[in-house]
Amino acid sequence: MSDPHAASVLSVRFFLDADADPGLLPRLLAPFARRDLTPDRMWSHRNGGTMHVEIALAAMPAAELHLIEGNLRQVVGLHRLTRADEPGLSRAA
Template sequence: MLRAEPSPGLLPRLLQPLAKRDLTPERFRAAREGEVLRVEILVTLPEGMVHLVAGNLRSVVGVARIEVEHGRVMREA
């Protein structure tokens, strides 16, 4: 889950870290909530890759907050 500033090119930039690792999300949802875009990306990753992908998503311009769910526990990344 992440929150970001809405911008026209944001959604493809969020998929890029997955595409370059040949990963396809099981779910990708985005909804604008006022001045914030809330995005849910569901993808199963090996434990060592979680922090790499989260770091890539965190570096996307406009991303304000990322939460990573490990199993059923959600943590802010």
């Protein structure tokens, strides 16, 4: 039998391309901060007028995933968002 809690936490990476703007990075982190989540990795690189950003969490609560992805898709200036995820380890109580 499979563990019912195995899918409750995912390892997730978001890859985003957006207009380079001074307020972009705080806007991308806001959905995580509102849910008391701290990304394990954030990387950004500017290429002309476009900012390429990767945000990774090793243990993202599956119930929050669609909410955060939806918030990220609403960020002003976003051109593209892709996501890579895989099952993570469930958190100990």
